[in-house]
Amino acid sequence: MKSTKNQLLVSVEESRRFMIDCFSAAKIPRSHAEQMADLLVAADYRGHYSHGMNRLEMYINELDDGTANGSATPTILKQTPATAWVDGENGLGAVVGNFCMDLAIKKAKNIGVGWVCAKRSNHYGIAGWYSLRAMNKGLMGISMTNTSPLMTPTRSKQAALGTNPISFAAPANNGDSFVLDMATTAVAGGKIEIKMRKNEPCPIGWAQDVEGNPTTDPHVAFDAGCLMPLGGAENTSGYKGYGLGVMVDIMCGISSGSNYSTKVRKWAHSGNTTEANLGHVFIAIDPDCFAPGFTDRMTEMIDICRSMPRIDPELPVLIAGDPERIHMENVDKEGGLRYTENQLQTCEKLVKRLSVKPLSFV
Amino acid sequence: MKSTKNQLLVSVEESRRFMIDCFSAAKIPRSHAEQMADLLVAADYRGHYSHGMNRLEMYINELDDGTANGSATPTILKQTPATAWVDGENGLGAVVGNFCMDLAIKKAKNIGVGWVCAKRSNHYGIAGWYSLRAMNKGLMGISMTNTSPLMTPTRSKQAALGTNPISFAAPANNGDSFVLDMATTAVAGGKIEIKMRKNEPCPIGWAQDVEGNPTTDPHVAFDAGCLMPLGGAENTSGYKGYGLGVMVDIMCGISSGSNYSTKVRKWAHSGNTTEANLGHVFIAIDPDCFAPGFTDRMTEMIDICRSMPRIDPELPVLIAGDPERIHMENVDKEGGLRYTENQLQTCEKLVKRLSVKPLSFV
Numbered sequence: 158m159k160s161t162k163n164q165l166l167v168s169v170e171e172s173r174r175f176m177i178d179c180f181s182a183a184k185i186p187r188s189h190a191e192q193m194a195d196l197l198v199a200a201d202y203r204g205h206y207s208h209g210m211n212r213l214e215m216y217i218n219e220l221d222d223g224t225a226n227g228s229a230t231p232t233i234l235k236q237t238p239a240t241a242w243v244d245g246e247n248g249l250g251a252v253v254g255n256f257c258m259d260l261a262i263k264k265a266k267n268i269g270v271g272w273v274c275a276k277r278s279n280h281y282g283i284a285g286w287y288s289l290r291a292m293n294k295g296l297m298g299i300s301m302t303n304t305s306p307l308m309t310p311t312r313s314k315q316a317a318l319g320t321n322p323i324s325f326a327a328p329a330n331n332g333d334s335f336v337l338d339m340a341t342t343a344v345a346g347g348k349i350e351i352k353m354r355k356n357e358p359c360p361i362g363w364a365q366d367v368e369g370n371p372t373t374d375p376h377v378a379f380d381a382g383c384l385m386p387l388g389g390a391e392n393t394s395g396y397k398g399y400g401l402g403v404m405v406d407i408m409c410g411i412s413s414g415s416n417y418s419t420k421v422r423k424w425a426h427s428g429n430t431t432e433a434n435l436g437h438v439f440i441a442i443d444p445d446c447f448a449p450g451f452t453d454r455m456t457e458m459i460d461i462c463r464s465m466p467r468i469d470p471e472l473p474v475l476i477a478g479d480p481e482r483i484h485m486e487n488v489d490k491e492g493g494l495r496y497t498e499n500q501l502q503t504c505e506k507l508v509k510r511l512s513v514k515p516l517s518f519v
Numbered sequence: 520m521k522s523t524k525n526q527l528l529v530s531v532e533e534s535r536r537f538m539i540d541c542f543s544a545a546k547i548p549r550s551h552a553e554q555m556a557d558l559l560v561a562a563d564y565r566g567h568y569s570h571g572m573n574r575l576e577m578y579i580n581e582l583d584d585g586t587a588n589g590s591a592t593p594t595i596l597k598q599t600p601a602t603a604w605v606d607g608e609n610g611l612g613a614v615v616g617n618f619c620m621d622l623a624i625k626k627a628k629n630i631g632v633g634w635v636c637a638k639r640s641n642h643y644g645i646a647g648w649y650s651l652r653a654m655n656k657g658l659m660g661i662s663m664t665n666t667s668p669l670m671t672p673t674r675s676k677q678a679a680l681g682t683n684p685i686s687f688a689a690p691a692n693n694g695d696s697f698v699l700d701m702a703t704t705a706v707a708g709g710k711i712e713i714k715m716r717k718n719e720p721c722p723i724g725w726a727q728d729v730e731g732n733p734t735t736d737p738h739v740a741f742d743a744g745c746l747m748p749l750g751g752a753e754n755t756s757g758y759k760g761y762g763l764g765v766m767v768d769i770m771c772g773i774s775s776g777s778n779y780s781t782k783v784r785k786w787a788h789s790g791n792t793t794e795a796n797l798g799h800v801f802i803a804i805d806p807d808c809f810a811p812g813f814t815d816r817m818t819e820m821i822d823i824c825r826s827m828p829r830i831d832p833e834l835p836v837l838i839a840g841d842p843e844r845i846h847m848e849n850v851d852k853e854g855g856l857r858y859t860e861n862q863l864q865t866c867e868k869l870v871k872r873l874s875v876k877p878l879s880f881v
Contacts, residue, residue, distance in 0.1 A: 239601040240631035240808040269602035272632045274809050297769070313827035313836045325766045327773075335769060337762040343755055362724075362755040369830030387750050387759050393705055393724040397749050400699040400839040403824065404687045407659070407697060411689075411817055414810025418823050446602040447636050448776025455773055461780050462765065465675035468731030474675045477762040 166493030166519040173198045175516050182511035183220040185227030196251040196282040201494050204484030207347035208283045218427040225279045231256045238268045243275040250281030258287040258439040265441035274438045276415035284324035285338035291441040292326035299440035300324045303410045305424035308342045309383045311396040314369040321405035329455035336478030341402040342384040349378050362389025409436035493519040528855030528881040535560045537878050544873035545582040547589030551614050558613040558644040563856050566846030569709035570645045580789040587641045593618045600630045605637040612643030620649040620801040627803035636800040638777035646686035647700035653803040654688035661802035662686045665772045667786035670704045671745045673758040676731040683767035691817035698840030703764040704746040711740050724751025771798035855881040
């Protein structure tokens with residue numbers, strides 16, 4: 158049954174099928190197409206629509222332009238039993254990321270820790286995809302990446318760092334877990350875009366205008382491209398978010414020898430002609446190397462947090478990963494992903510451009 | 520020449536001497552007394568007076584009460600070439616911390632990474648002390664600890680986590696470096712105390728009252744003991760700081776099997792009779808395992824940040840570690856540490872109580 162305009166539901170499987178078809182039409186190996194589709198559909202399923210199908214066209218553009226190499230597979234340049242330095246060979250983010258995290262997992266299973274950093278990679282989607290990969294093997298997983306400059310250091314008028322996300326995931330009992338996946342800016346750029354579309358002001362602490370003044374106007378914020386670090390202004394400790402952003406770039410860009418800080422190309426949905434050369438780091442740690450009973454304590458800690466007395470009785474205290482869990486439950490209940498009309502129009506354009514089978518609705 | 524009341528300068532060496540004498544009088548081994556004094560005087564020298572001599576009396580109280588065991592040395596419970604699980608045996612924080620970070624450094628030099636977590640430890644001072652220890656050996660260093668509950672999870676009326684600090688340090692050329700050392704709360708408790716003493720309001724985003732409302736009254740904030748996570752309220756992404764706080768506790772408390780979350784005893788300057796059983800983690804990573812030229816790129820990145828166009832021409836853009844660098848230069852220029860009268864009175868009390876030689880002034 159085809160959905161009406163108000164009910165544009167696409168099943169997770171169908172979304173994945175469509176994205177695999179698009180990537181395959183861009184002439185990349187089937188396994189690479191699948192890895193990218195799995196990454197993007199996971200973002201949509203988890204509720205991070207900005208990092209899902211929303212990015213499909215950009216990736217297709219980069220493959221068409223030859224800015225990224227869809228067939229490349231990563232190379233290990235140097236390794237120890239606990240570490241590896243990887244050249245992503247300008248391959249697709251998911252291909253590089255999965256390779257590196259799987260290597261880190263293998264090392265962690267052997268020796269307790271795997272620490273793998275990669276240069277010459279591309280956008281790797283949600284950082285959480287890779288930390289989850291480690292978590293699903295019973296490990297603690299960490300993933301970070303540098304990105305195009307958007308964050309203003311405290312006291313600076315201009316951006317010098319990306320939104321440089323940190324993800325950390327750890328398993329609890331009965332499928333429960335803690336999954337942190339956060340930009341080190343106060344908010345990611347997508348949140349400014351949503352405020353712009355809704356014509357709502359941004360809270361103070363999200364963004365600056367070109368002169369460095371805090372702004373609540375999402376249009377001014379979007380044009381300036383100057384996101385404030387987590388913590389906002391200096392008197393609310395924005396320098397901590399700035400420090401975390403630099404820390405991420407040291408472990409990703411500086412360590413791997415990729416681009417870093419202002420050397421990373423500017424963000425663009427299309428028209429980039431230079432290799433991104435992003436740096437990532439992937440870390441897996443085996444909790445069995447430490448105190449027995451890790452997942453029991455995880456469950457207890459999560460219970461403590463969720464049971465804290467609420468400020469507003471209607472708003473439960475959550476743990477990182479709960480918003481995504483709630484979103485996935487809703488998708489399952491509704492039977493599919495609810496894309497915007499705008500997104501579906503982009504998909505129609507891709508159908509024509511790549512001659513793939515259109516999306517069908519639930 | 521004895522300083523006047525307005526000029527209470529104590530040389531770094533004399534401060535260290537005094538603290539060694541106090542710890543020795545509390546009948547702990549000389550090497551343990553030196554390790555604690557080195558830790559505390561480094562905090563004062565770096566400008567973190569809340570974590571320096573200010574803590575001396577508390578440590579002496581804990582030794583006197585038998586709450587901490589000043590003679591204990593840590594035991595390795597389990598290890599791989601890359602990891603270790605350590606029992607701090609309720610020893611002093613610096614003794615446990617130095618032992619663990621030195622072990623992590625050794626492992627990193629051998630195999631690229633050392634990841635050591637400890638249970639049954641006590642307050643370990645500034646987290647930066649341990650990351651610096653790795654950095655001084657040419658490594659990236661990370662140190663984190665859990666602490667007594669003071670941070671309210673987003674939407675919670677009560678505290679469930681400590682200020683749970685993260686420190687990350689990495690070397691650049693010519694003695695320059697990046698040294699992040701931050702509580703995952705918006706501010707540490709000491710900043711509220713300073714506002715209280717000055718009778719100045721706190722910015723919104725620092726603390727809550729007992730009902731969970733943001734407060735600007737430092738007295739209300741101090742009494743409630745409810746610090747907000749980095750990022751402040753939910754609409755400015757305080758859940759990220761909360762997430763970071765939980766992450767720290769997972770790597771420290773949950774991994775090591777120490778106390779965690781609300782199981783950590785409440786903060787008290789004196790009168791604690793139960794073992795703290797805190798958990799820490801110490802990580803060292805050898806950048807030589809990755810791209811050559813690490814310190815060159817570090818220097819370039821630091822230069823980029825420091826050279827960013829300023830919002831206020833009078834306020835230079837800094838890099839984490841710069842405020843401490845500036846403070847150390849000032850101490851060197853002035854010839855000593857400038858303790859408050861209040862602190863010096865506490866020292867006089869300790870002189871009588873422990874029969875040690877009084878502090879002399881520059």
